[in-house]
Amino acid sequence: MGRSPCCSKVGLRRGPWSTKEDTLLSNYIQLHGEGQWRSLPKNAGLLRCGKSCRLRWMNYLRPGIKRGNISEDEEDLIVRLHGLLGNRWSLIAGRLPGRTDNEIKNHWNTHLLKKLKGIQHRAAKSTNNNTKKTTVKKQKKKKVAAAPPPPPPPEVKVTTTQAEGIINTGTTTDQPIKPKPIRVSAVFSRTNSYDSLASNWTTSSSEAAAAAAAEVVSFVPWPPMFQLGGDGVCYGGGEEDDFLAGGFILPLLNHHEGDVNTLDQVYDEYLQLL
DNA sequence: AAGCACGTCAACCGCCTGGAT
DNA sequence: AATCCAGGCGGTTGACGTGCT
Numbered sequence: 001m002g003r004s005p006c007c008s009k010v011g012l013r014r015g016p017w018s019t020k021e022d023t024l025l026s027n028y029i030q031l032h033g034e035g036q037w038r039s040l041p042k043n044a045g046l047l048r049c050g051k052s053c054r055l056r057w058m059n060y061l062r063p064g065i066k067r068g069n070i071s072e073d074e075e076d077l078i079v080r081l082h083g084l085l086g087n088r089w090s091l092i093a094g095r096l097p098g099r100t101d102n103e104i105k106n107h108w109n110t111h112l113l114k115k116l117k118g119i120q121h122r123a124a125k126s127t128n129n130n131t132k133k134t135t136v137k138k139q140k141k142k143k144v145a146a147a148p149p150p151p152p153p154p155e156v157k158v159t160t161t162q163a164e165g166i167i168n169t170g171t172t173t174d175q176p177i178k179p180k181p182i183r184v185s186a187v188f189s190r191t192n193s194y195d196s197l198a199s200n201w202t203t204s205s206s207e208a209a210a211a212a213a214a215e216v217v218s219f220v221p222w223p224p225m226f227q228l229g230g231d232g233v234c235y236g237g238g239e240e241d242d243f244l245a246g247g248f249i250l251p252l253l254n255h256h257e258g259d260v261n262t263l264d265q266v267y268d269e270y271l272q273l274l
Numbered sequence: 275a276a277g278c279a280c281g282t283c284a285a286c287c288g289c290c291t292g293g294a295t
Numbered sequence: 296a297a298t299c300c301a302g303g304c305g306g307t308t309g310a311c312g313t314g315c316t
Contacts, residue, residue, distance in 0.1 A: 293299105295300100
């Protein structure tokens with residue numbers, strides 16, 4: 001038996017939200033709180049799918065959401081966390097107060113991926129300067145006609161026990177582990193405010209933080225990924241040829257020696273917990 | 275000025291998980 | 296144990312804006 005759709009979709013509005021709809025949704029949630037997304041549209045007088053309401057609230061209307069202007073420090077942290085976690089956007093977003101998984105995902109796909117590719121390309125050129133000269137042509141092709149992306153790395157689905165096994169055996173992998181999506185624990189719950197999350201994370205005791213981390217079944221192996229090359233790029237233990245194929249390449253986009261800031265602290269604490 | 279190509283990002287889709295029954 | 300439900304997540308789409316020819 002297939003799953004029933006979350007809503008009938010018949011007669012429901014789709015597409016961009018109007019300011020009136022935003023107001024209705026915000027007012028309703030301020031009065032009644034989050035949750036009950038399926039019944040929320042009806043109760044709030046919205047002709048929207050419950051999922052759509054939740055998404056709109058989570059990614060746009062929720063208080064404390066920062067929009068745009070992702071700083072270089074934030075980019076740096078996103079890149080580093082992505083190297084650890086892979087496409088676990090919700091977890092990455094949980095480490096960036098006020099940022100949503102959707103925004104980070106978009107930013108990664110539209111900005112950082114290109115930036116990383118550029119860095120990787122330069123790095124590859126520096127190591128293969130005796131080989132072919134590749135001309136970078138401006139891509140004029142439409143998206144749909146673009147060359148297919150390189151084959152994704154084999155999906156590594158790691159259960160808790162698998163992860164423990166790998167830890168115990170000391171087995172490493174060449175690529176960021178991409179554990180199956182899991183429901184984020186209460187500590188990382190998206191229903192918590194980002195501010196409180198950040199506050200808890202950066203100020204909590206190490207024990208509390210460790211306990212929090214223990215709840216998250218995000219296993220991350222620890223490859224030798226912090227080998228800083230002369231070009232300012234960290235190379236990990238992955239295949240040397242392709243970042244997208246799973247090899248680690250961890251450029252320090254805005255790294256300054258001794259530049260200790262909040263995001264760095266967050267990252268350091270995250271590393272310790274892992 | 276017009277048409278086209280490309281970039282951005284809000285929104286949608288389908289699948290998955292945990293909890294309830 | 297099996298099934299259903301609600302919510303969460305990541306991948307993808309498509310409308311819109313912008314720059315180029």
